[in-house]
Amino acid sequence: MLREIRQNEKISYHIEGPFFIIRLVKPDNLNALEGEDYIYLGELLELADKNSDVYFTILQSTGRFFSSGADFKGIARAQMDDGVKYASETSKWLSNFVARNVYVTDAFIKHSKVLVCCLNGPAIGLSAALVALCDIVYSINDKVYLLYPFANLGLITEGGTSVSLPLKFGPNATYERLVFNKPFKYDIMCQNGFISKNFRMPSSDAEAFNEEVLKELREKVEGLYLPSCLGMKKLLKANHIDSFNKINSLEVNGSLQYWVDGEPLRRFGQLSSKERKHRL
Numbered sequence: 001m002l003r004e005i006r007q008n009e010k011i012s013y014h015i016e017g018p019f020f021i022i023r024l025v026k027p028d029n030l031n032a033l034e035g036e037d038y039i040y041l042g043e044l045l046e047l048a049d050k051n052s053d054v055y056f057t058i059l060q061s062t063g064r065f066f067s068s069g070a071d072f073k074g075i076a077r078a079q080m081d082d083g084v085k086y087a088s089e090t091s092k093w094l095s096n097f098v099a100r101n102v103y104v105t106d107a108f109i110k111h112s113k114v115l116v117c118c119l120n121g122p123a124i125g126l127s128a129a130l131v132a133l134c135d136i137v138y139s140i141n142d143k144v145y146l147l148y149p150f151a152n153l154g155l156i157t158e159g160g161t162s163v164s165l166p167l168k169f170g171p172n173a174t175y176e177r178l179v180f181n182k183p184f185k186y187d188i189m190c191q192n193g194f195i196s197k198n199f200r201m202p203s204s205d206a207e208a209f210n211e212e213v214l215k216e217l218r219e220k221v222e223g224l225y226l227p228s229c230l231g232m233k234k235l236l237k238a239n240h241i242d243s244f245n246k247i248n249s250l251e252v253n254g255s256l257q258y259w260v261d262g263e264p265l266r267r268f269g270q271l272s273s274k275e276r277k278h279r280l
């Protein structure tokens, strides 16, 4: 018996045949997500995992961005939250960063269903890290990019990116982009087979793009023995699962000191007041 799950105003989900469809529905802030939203994403993945009728978990979004990553307003709120008394800065960031981050990353790493991402636009930060943990990625057009602005925000790699990015794009291409805070643009995503298909649709047509991907997927799965798909995912994942599990712990514990020292908070504040921008 599947348990009930709470609703979230930024993320919706529904089940259609073998597809568990998760959609980010807050386009006005470019689908930025707060800590609780990332936890909700993890909970939805668990729900999909437990449903034996589901074989594919599909991530969709709305508007011009897939997701602009961690919500800087939410991060500022976590800092100012006088209602909660933490014993120390370490205790505060264990709660506000480490626990949430490790949980959602783990939910993606261990997910047993085939993870499909419909990239309707750019993805940034932790959200982009989750995109890199997907098994299949389709793009709306060639304007999509992934940005991991850790060096600009006083952070280090997270969401498994220390493993996923070198694995999918090669170590040197990853160093160049992470160290100098440059995006992974469409060309490198294509060269490395990261994007399976470019649907060549206008950026304003996210809804039509999502529907078109679903239409193709319905056709593609016709006649397949779907347990074979999951059996193969399990084997393909077996190659890297130990590295992902290890890095998830190393990344969050490494990042903790940066949060405690305060540089990310200062830089997120500058982002929020538009004193700081990412170079794209």
Ligand SMILES: CC/C=C/CC(=O)SCCNC(=O)CCNC(=O)[C@H](O)C(C)(C)COP(=O)(O)OP(=O)(O)OC[C@H]1O[C@@H](n2cnc3c(N)ncnc32)[C@H](O)[C@@H]1OP(=O)(O)O
Residues within 6 Å of the ligand: 028, 029, 030, 032, 035, 068, 069, 070, 071, 072, 073, 097, 101, 124, 125, 126, 127, 149, 153, 271, 277, 278
């Ligand atoms: C848990 C800790 C983990 C951290 C890991 C991360 O996820 S790090 C990544 C954090 N995200 C970012 O650094 C992206 C910040 N956003 C931007 O740099 C820019 O908005 C953009 C994505 C480059 C897009 O720029 P553009 O000029 O096209 O749009 P606007 O800047 O005008 O944005 C439109 C509105 O959306 C709001 N918004 C965008 N991103 C965020 C965000 N991350 N958090 C909160 N709000 C965001 C922006 O403020 C605009 O809203 P207005 O009300 O219209 O001002």
